[in-house]
Amino acid sequence: MRLKEWFASCHRNLPWRETRDPYSIWVSEVMLQQTQVNTVIPYYRRFTERFSTVLLLADADFQEALKLWEGLGYYSRIRNFHKAAGRVRDLFGGVVPQDWMSFRALPGVGDYIAAAVLSIASGQPYAVVDGNVKRVLARLLLMNMPTNHPTSHKVYLEPALQLLDTGDPGLHNQALMELGAMVCKPAAPLCETCPVQTDCMAFRLRQTVNYPHRLKKPDTPLYAVAVGVVYRDDRVLITQRKPDGLLGGLWEFPGGKIREMESAEDACIREIREETGISVCVQSHLTQVRHAYTHFKIVMDVFICRYLEGSVRLNGPCDYRWAAMDELERYPFPGANRKFMKLLKL
Ligand code: SF4
Structure with missing residues (x-):
């Protein structure tokens, strides 16, 4: 409850938060993977202005979609997204499927995107687990699993589902992600302003600097x-x-x-x-x-x-x-x- 109230009064006004359209939310979630919010905003606006529906994207030449993605990086995202739009046109009549099995099977749609789009666009009870959420959970519950471990998603999904507010899962997911991005920051969490401070084990035990655990990355060649x-x-x-x-x-x-x-x-x-x-x-x-x-x-x-x-x-x-x-x-x-x-x- 405190989390949702905090989100209602403190959230950032982001263009994809003004819609419940599954396609627009999908666009934003694809762009937000591995990319900062401020970088994504102008790309999101340009992309949804040109491709305002999934059918417009599906029918477009891939090079045109790629040009609008230029500079955003991780280009397999737009390759898969363009393919997925074609599948939505061919298999679902241009309507983004809202059941887990069909949506999750589309190219480029993993557990994170499926949970985010289905919970935010149609209120389905799926818990989102991204880097921000894992960091919050690791501190809140003093979880030792390194957040960048290959199997960490599964481990963090369990508590994320237990905490999920099934009354409004989309809002809950957005609030938890926002808390990670704006308050429970990686280096210096702003615990004094945190709405879940009284429940946070890391805060209570003065362990916030020691969580989350992360595996050391190998040197980049x-x-x-x-x-x-x-x-x-x-x-x-x-x-x-x-x-x-x-x-x-x-x-x-x-x-x-x-x-x-x-x-x-x-x-x-x-x-x-x-x-x-x-x-x-x-x-x-x-x-x-x-x-x-x-x-x-x-x-x-x-x-x-x-x-x-x-x-x-x-x-x-x-x-x-x-x-x-x-x-x-x-x-x-x-x-x-x-x-x-x-x-x-x-
Ligand atoms: S109290 Fe601090 S460490 Fe705990 S969840 Fe809030 S911001 Fe993160």
């Missing part, structure tokens, strides 16, 4: 990469990544990993030849950018190259264009490419 902006007259070569896998469907400038004892220039020339079949020469070093992905980081040397000979025959990527500079904005690019593309316009 760093890869050195060389990339070329290849000019042929006033056009540049861009290639499209294969549809599945990391950054699937996005466009990029060709290149790849630098081998041991190889110079960045040589790697750039070799990678472009292996990937596309054309010969290039390096004219200048444009810049060096650093970028972090989930499981690795890259340091990328970017070169301005000139086309020498050969016709493009793709080995790795699935499509290519010789694009004019003013056409580049039409294509979705990964964040690492966007970091240096602004220099090309100078």
Whole structure:
């Protein structure tokens, strides 16, 4: 009760909280996985403005949906979401299914998204367990299971279900997530303002700094990469990544990993030849950018190259264009490419 009252008076006004439409709530939950609320807001507005219904998304070209996702990262989310929208059109007549079995079976819908959408949109008694909820529960109940352990979802689901307010599960889930995001913060929980302080074991035992437990992440590897902006007259070569896998469907400038004892220039020339079949020469070093992905980081040397000979025959990527500079904005690019593309316009 105290939790819901606190939520009613203290919650943030977020655009997806103004609707009970399952599709709109689904959009927000897909975007919010691994991504901060403030980053998501403008993406959510643009996406739901263009694709206001699941049918509009299902009928759209995937590249258009991907372009609206550009910069949000974790691109398998939009790949699966676009596929799922197609299934909703083909199997459910364009109505997002509201039973667990059907909805959970759609591409990209895991336990978290299913529980969030079904509880918020149609008040079904499913408990949401995300990182925020696990942190609150670990402190509230002094739970030792590391919150990033692969099987932690199952362990935290049990108390989450016991605490669930079945009178309004959607509101309860949102309140618990909001409490984790705004009050029970990872480093310094704001216990003095917490509505569940009197029930919290970690607070009572002065253990808040020791909870939740987390497994230490292995060090992230760093890869050195060389990339070329290849000019042929006033056009540049861009290639499209294969549809599945990391950054699937996005466009990029060709290149790849630098081998041991190889110079960045040589790697750039070799990678472009292996990937596309054309010969290039390096004219200048444009810049060096650093970028972090989930499981690795890259340091990328970017070169301005000139086309020498050969016709493009793709080995790795699935499509290519010789694009004019003013056409580049039409294509979705990964964040690492966007970091240096602004220099090309100078
Ligand atoms: S009292 Fe502090 S540690 Fe306990 S749930 Fe509230 S904010 Fe988190």
